[in-house]
Amino acid sequence: MWGNFFFRGIKATCGILVVGIALFVQAHAAEVVTVYQDEKGWRLKVDGEDFFVKGVVWGYTPRNENYNYNLWGQSDDFIRKVLDYEFGLMSAAGVNAIRSFNIMPPKWIKYVYETYDIMVVINPLVGRYGATINGKWRPVTDYSDPETRAALKAETLAIIDTYKNVPGVLMFALGNESNYGLEWKSFEIENVPEGERQSAKARFLYSLFNEIIVEGKKLAPTRPFTIVNGEVQYIGLIKEIVTELDLFGVNSYRGMSFTTLWQQVQETLDLPVLFFEQGSDAFNARTFEEDQLAQARFLKSHWQEMYNKAWGNGEVGNSIGAFVFEWRDEWWKYLQEERLDIHDTNASWAAGGYTQDFVQGKNNMNEEWWGIVSLGTENADGVAEAIPRMAYDVLSEVWQMDPY
Secondary structure: OHHHHHHHHHHHHOHHHHHHHHHHHHHOOOOOEEEEEEOOEEEEEEOOEEOOEEEEEOOOOOOOOOOOOOHHHOOHHHHHHHHHHHHHHHHHHOOOEEEOOOOOOHHHHHHHHHHHOOEEEEOOOOOEOEEEEOOEEEOOOOOOOHHHHHHHHHHHHHHHHHHOOOOOEEEEEEOOOHHHOOOOOOHHHHOOOHHHHHHHHHHHHHHHHHHHHHHHHHHOOOOOEEEEEEOOOOHHHHHHHOOOOOOEEEEOOOOOOOOOHHHHHHHHOOOOEEEEEEOOOOEEOOOOEEOHHHHHHHHHHHHHHHHHOEOOOOOOOOEEEEEEOOOEOOOOOOOOOOOOOOOOOOOOEOOOOOOOOOOOOOOOEOHHHOOOEEEEEEOOOOOEEEEEOHHHHHHHHHOOOOOO
């Protein structure tokens, strides 16, 4: 927003300088990212070149810190050291894109793109974990409330406007499993028959997403727009309501295979599939020990399937890549504000598809063990070390392959 104010101020005082700035921006225009479909399937393209997303969900949180840690509040010198360390390891593995829950400032997106050739998804959460509406914090977002809708729409469009011409921005994605967070109560919703209440809430969520995408495309016509849905829940509503989607963004944890997801998306939406989260933890809740082999085997299976489902390989043809969850372990995930210096082994949810440690009636997914690199101690520069697991090595080989 400051950048827009600065530009308007110059325009008011010096028309010649405005022309010079406009020419500079045009000469350094951001990439054109498109989705393309033919009889062999779907492809994502950057400036006309195929771009199969080989990504990770990235964040930097050292030991003794939690979700409040703000890398972007540190000195430029330290930020650069962190990015050089982290993105150097990613680049060596073949990573070409990241998704982050904390939106990276424009100058650092440009830096990692120009230095490491890694692109960034801009992912406004649109009230997923609460929102400040007209100065008041609301821990539960009511997507039916006109005031809330207007505030979230304005906030998200401001983010899109800020990042629309930043080199290295791959696309815009809205929310994060927002369909799992429809928890508000209101008089109108309570009057809906009980079995229809969640679908009624979902209509408000998806209509807001579509409104944002319609306006967002006017601001950023050279970037795709999507949502980050939890699995294929409400896929029929998505088809009906979110008509401006360029691709289907999804988080999915089904085990060794994504099973029927590919065909269901093709038959219902006819859009390419991009996983914004997929992966496996590296801890075995049954034997109670680190299990790097199981994690690597799950990830290898996922990527083999994604490659097989990509354009031109004779199958569905709607796979355009994924962001592995996640780059490194986060030691704050279990209690979030306690035991931040301990790598907890608590399993907090169950997933039957992860058969190596699933036991009926027990949790088997360990939130603090999802990294393809583990969280080490600080090096001489004060940067938390990333220690590659077997999964990092396996993916490094997978990502050297061209699925086309």
